[in-house]
Amino acid sequence: MTRDGAAKVVATSVEDWAAPCGVLPPVAGAGYREAHAAAFAALGRPVAWVEIHAETYMVPGGPRLSRLLALRRCCPLSVHGVGLSLGGAEPLDQDHLRRLDHLCRLVEPALVSEHLAWSGVDGAYLNDLLPLPYTEETLALMADHVDQTQEALGRRILVENPSGYLALPGSLLAEPEFLAELARRTGCGLLVDVNNIHVSSRNLGIDAAAYVDCLPAAAIGEIHLAGHADLVLDDGEILAFDDHGSAVRAETWDLFRRLVARIGARPALVEWDNDLPTLDRLLAEVDRAQREMAAVVPRAPHVHP
Amino acid sequence: MSILDWQQGLGRYLRLGDPTGLGPELATPALWRRLQVYRHNVAGSLAATIAAAFPATRHAAGAASFAAWAESFVAAAPPTQPSLWTYGAGFPAHIEVQAATAGSPWLAALGRLEWASQEALFAAEAEPLSAASLAALATADPLRLRLAFHPAVQLLRSRWRLLDAWHAWRDDRPCPELWAEDQDGWAILVGRPRGEVAHRRLGPWQGGFVGALLAGASLGEAAATCPATAEVAGELTALLGAGLCVGYSIATTREPPP
Numbered sequence: 001m002t003r004d005g006a007a008k009v010v011a012t013s014v015e016d017w018a019a020p021c022g023v024l025p026p027v028a029g030a031g032y033r034e035a036h037a038a039a040f041a042a043l044g045r046p047v048a049w050v051e052i053h054a055e056t057y058m059v060p061g062g063p064r065l066s067r068l069l070a071l072r073r074c075c076p077l078s079v080h081g082v083g084l085s086l087g088g089a090e091p092l093d094q095d096h097l098r099r100l101d102h103l104c105r106l107v108e109p110a111l112v113s114e115h116l117a118w119s120g121v122d123g124a125y126l127n128d129l130l131p132l133p134y135t136e137e138t139l140a141l142m143a144d145h146v147d148q149t150q151e152a153l154g155r156r157i158l159v160e161n162p163s164g165y166l167a168l169p170g171s172l173l174a175e176p177e178f179l180a181e182l183a184r185r186t187g188c189g190l191l192v193d194v195n196n197i198h199v200s201s202r203n204l205g206i207d208a209a210a211y212v213d214c215l216p217a218a219a220i221g222e223i224h225l226a227g228h229a230d231l232v233l234d235d236g237e238i239l240a241f242d243d244h245g246s247a248v249r250a251e252t253w254d255l256f257r258r259l260v261a262r263i264g265a266r267p268a269l270v271e272w273d274n275d276l277p278t279l280d281r282l283l284a285e286v287d288r289a290q291r292e293m294a295a296v297v298p299r300a301p302h303v304h305p
Numbered sequence: 306m307s308i309l310d311w312q313q314g315l316g317r318y319l320r321l322g323d324p325t326g327l328g329p330e331l332a333t334p335a336l337w338r339r340l341q342v343y344r345h346n347v348a349g350s351l352a353a354t355i356a357a358a359f360p361a362t363r364h365a366a367g368a369a370s371f372a373a374w375a376e377s378f379v380a381a382a383p384p385t386q387p388s389l390w391t392y393g394a395g396f397p398a399h400i401e402v403q404a405a406t407a408g409s410p411w412l413a414a415l416g417r418l419e420w421a422s423q424e425a426l427f428a429a430e431a432e433p434l435s436a437a438s439l440a441a442l443a444t445a446d447p448l449r450l451r452l453a454f455h456p457a458v459q460l461l462r463s464r465w466r467l468l469d470a471w472h473a474w475r476d477d478r479p480c481p482e483l484w485a486e487d488q489d490g491w492a493i494l495v496g497r498p499r500g501e502v503a504h505r506r507l508g509p510w511q512g513g514f515v516g517a518l519l520a521g522a523s524l525g526e527a528a529a530t531c532p533a534t535a536e537v538a539g540e541l542t543a544l545l546g547a548g549l550c551v552g553y554s555i556a557t558t559r560e561p562p563p
Contacts, residue, residue, distance in 0.1 A: 055387050055388055055389060058388040058390075059388075059390055059427040060427060060428055060429035060430075060456070061427065061428055061429040061430040061456075062426050062427045062428065062430075062457075062497065062500075063426070063500045063501065064426075064427070065427075066500065082387070083386075083387025083388070084387070085387075088312065089307070089308040089309035089311075089312045090309065090312075093386065093387075095386065096386060096387055096388070099388060118312060119387065120316075120387070121309075121312045121313050121315075121316040122313055122316055122317075123385055124316065124320060124383040124384070124385065125383065125384040125385060125386055125387050125389075126316065126319055126320065126347045126383070127346075127347060127350045127351050127354070127384070127387070127389065128319075128343055128346040128347050128350065130312075130315070130319075130343060131343075132308075133308075133311075135308075137307075137308055138308055141308065165339050165342045165343065166336060166339045166340065166342075166343075168330070169330040169331075170328075170330060203339075231342065233338045233339070233341070233342075234338055234341075235334075235335075235338060237338070239339070239342065241342065
């Protein structure tokens with residue numbers, strides 16, 4: 001199996017994948033959030049893998065980092081960056097890249113991922129995943145920054161599709177085409193957030209099924225699942241808002257099944273960041289993700305809750 | 306328009322609401338409304354970062370006042386990098402005048418206590434002086450010792466009884482009106498004994514003594530202004546017992562006794 005889990009699944013039980021912490025099993029995992037730290041530590045059942053937000057743990061020391069290192073001894077980990085601004089027009093923040101590299105050396109994650117987005121300019125970090133027009137200029141920019149990141153970390157990264165609220169008039173490429181070409185040029189993998197695809201399809205009028213169908217299967221190393229909300233704008237228009245604040249919706253499960261039926265099992269993460277449920281409720285959603293995946297991929301590992 | 310120009314214009318709009326740098330392709334009301342989603346994400350998430358770093362200050366100020374201060378701080382001084390635990394150091398100074406005008410002159414000091422606590426929470430690890438080191442310390446000439454403190458240790462000087470506000474937040478009680486000590490020199494020692502942030506209130510001579518040690522004075526130098534040797538020994542025992550000291554050196558010249 002390749003490091004990103006993209007090769008054919010041969011194991012039949014999650015325990016077969018649990019031993020080497022350097023490999024992410026192609027099963028469902030949970031987003032690890034600080035509010036759940038104590039519940040995770042007291043958990044009486046194994047979790048196949050967890051994903052953390054990189055920036056949360058870029059701290060010199062203290063109990064937050066200690067708890068993460070303890071958890072890391074028990075299960076494989078994926079590091080998901082939200083602040084590198086790969087799509088930023090300014091030079092990549094080398095200090096931040098060093099912080100990411102330091103964290104990766106510390107926790108030795110099985111996967112590292114970032115976003116197709118920008119998040120800062122003019123010395124200000126804006127703390128959001130901001131949209132890019134998809135052009136040859138921005139493709140070259142993203143490719144250069146992905147190359148620099150992979151070189152600095154000494155590993156392949158995955159790049160995630162963002163939620164869209166605004167169809168930028170200057171775009172010349174469709175988002176899946178842009179991502180596929182980025183993967184081809186840089187060798188990076190893709191993290192496919194099927195909730196983001198559904199959110200973008202509602203907001204921008206794109207065909208979600210066609211989007212999912214044309215992504216290059218071999219490049220896909222991980223899938224994200226989450227809930228979203230309805231947001232009413234001033235003029236009464238209703239947008240889908242990617243708030244990670246509820247259970248995964250039916251349309252997102254449909255896209256998930258469609259994707260894994262085509263490409264096979266992958267590490268699939270349930271993200272829940274706002275209106276955080278109990279850990280048991282979150283893990284019930286993780287279990288559902290595993291059942292949904294197993295239902296359409298006969299050889300997906302079976303997970304015992 | 307280059308992609309850099311485009312991002313700079315959009316960045317100014319998202320941060321400050323200034324639409325003058327937006328490209329003509331974004332100048333339609335329908336797109337503007339959608340840009341608001343990003344604008345709210347930027348301002349809301351950064352204000353939430355400030356609220357998470359200053360929970361006791363927010364509790365004491367009230368949610369509405371705090372939200373207005375956080376919003377103006379975010380607009381005036383956005384973070385400069387994505388590791389957001391470092392964001393908010395300037396917030397206490399930002400609220401100093403407004404909080405005093407609003408009748409709470411101690412609120413900025415409470416903010417400084419919370420910021421010191423945040424820095425303590427995420428400070429680097431260091432091993433407290435071990436029992437063996439402590440035994441060696443007992444045999445050295447104590448007046449010539451210079452102590453090295455854990456990276457989490459800070460001393461905050463304030464005459465306000467700030468811990469009353471901190472405890473009110475922790476216990477979810479209404480914040481009382483704080484009062485100030487008559488004398489200068491009162492301080493709060495912030496540390497991370499046994500992995501969790503803790504505070505200890507120090508009186509004027511203790512504050513002076515610990516402050517001198519933190520500034521690098523030898524025990525003899527720091528104790529020069531203290532009232533009695535027994536009290537110095539007691540304070541030293543408290544510092545060492547809480548694991549706040551991580552090393553020591555011996556001053557090369559002998560200091561005069563206090």
